[in-house]
Amino acid sequence: MTDCKKKSVQNDDLLNLLNLLNQCDRCGACTLVCPLYEVNALDRATARGKLALAKAYLTGLLPEGGAALQEAMEYCLLCGACSEVCPSHIMTADAMVDMRHRLGEKYGLSLFHRAVGAGLASPGFRNLGRAGIAAAQALAFPKLTGGLLPANPATPRTGHPGPTALHTTSPVETGPRSTEGLKNIAYFTGCAMGLFFPKAADASVRTLQAAGFQVDRPRVDCCGVPQLAHGLAERARSLAKDNIARLEPYDAIVTDCGSCANSLREYPHRLADDQDWALRATALAKKIWSLSELLYAAGYQPPHRQLRVTYHDSCHLNRGLGVHEAPRALLRQAADYIEMDRADRCCGGSGSFALEHPAVAKKILALKESDVRATGAQVLVSECPSCLMQLGKMAGKGLQVLHLSQVICP
Secondary structure (H helix, E strand, O other): OOHHHHHHHHHHHHHHHHHHHHOOOOOOHHHHOOHHHHHHOOHHHOHHHHHHHHHHHHOOOOOOOHHHHHHHHHOOOOOOHHHHHOOOOOOHHHHHHHHHHHHHHHHOOOHHHHHHHHHHOOHHHHHHHHHHHHHHHHOOOOOOOOOOOOOOOOOOOOOOOOOOOOOOOOOOOOOOOOOOOOOEEEEOOOHHHHHHOHHHHHHHHHHHHHOOOEEEOOOOOOOOHHHHHOOOHHHHHHHHHHHHHHHOOOOEEEEOOHHHHHHHHOHHHHOOOOHHHHHHHHHHHOOEEEHHHHHHHOOOOOOOOOOEEEEOOOHHHHHHOOOOHHHHHHHHHHOEEOOOOOOOOOOOOOOOHHHHOHHHHHHHHHHHHHHHHHHOOOEEEEOOHHHHHHHHHHOEOOEEEEEHHHHHOO
16 A cells, blocks of 8 residues: 555544544433443543543644543443444444554553554464463463463353454344355354363354354464454454455354454454455455354254353344344253343453453442342353453352353254
């Protein structure tokens, strides 16, 4: 891309961002659903507060941003709840991701954010991390790993910098889909599933095979969510291109991580300024399935277990991709299913957010735990490893926290 064309794209991006920010009339609808505002009652926690700060900075009313403004833009779960109730349908998550990138370019990124983005983008780092975690687990050294590993391998790990949410509406409308003719299927192993939930990942593959699919596990890169969420937009674009090139030959790509599914289907948005790559990204996005989507569409019937289960909607899978009924239909066949109140309420994990803001994340989790315990369920299920790491903190006292694949596998 020439310098002139690059500058034109940057100007267009800035105008688009300012147009988005100008749509906020500060009505306060977002305050009714923001998980951060519910536990902290700070206006800067809400969409209207953060959008106002971003607009003030970009229009010169707030001359210098620096670390304080970066912290404000990062104080967001990117859950998308505000966009659902916003009269103007403002995509606040998009604005926050854009601002994080702009501020990172101007003021630099923290060592933590650079480490998360670069580390998860490195196959060598992921392989090393997987080996280290497996070794620590085999030696039963939970304290050595900072409490990330459970005593019981079936119980998810908790509290690590995993993928964070972003783009809250898939730009590719797939509509009702058929699994007929899908022969060559790739299982996309997300960073969190590969690093922290390998047994659940294996259960996903076994379940797909039991449903009649031939499954390949190609080497893939990180989906790009952590990089976007931590201000590394160009790295996220590079990862998107690498994954497109690797996954294009397949009839379908299925993943058991809601964040990965949303990210992969969002590639056309990420590569919109490059026509050739945008076309390839759009073709790929139409082949992306979440695990529950594909199994539900294929008519898979899981074995029934004598368990009382409830389900937590991940923000990306539910709000981003609109996947709501599929996991519930599978769980109704697999167990005694009980719907919890506010099942789609953010758990407070949001990748590294729970690490950076543990006190706030703990308050949000406490509200979620109250809804979970009220169901009397023995097992809390989710289809998102980032959520499972946060929800896993409530395991015990008669409650297990498991990935969907671990409940519906043969």
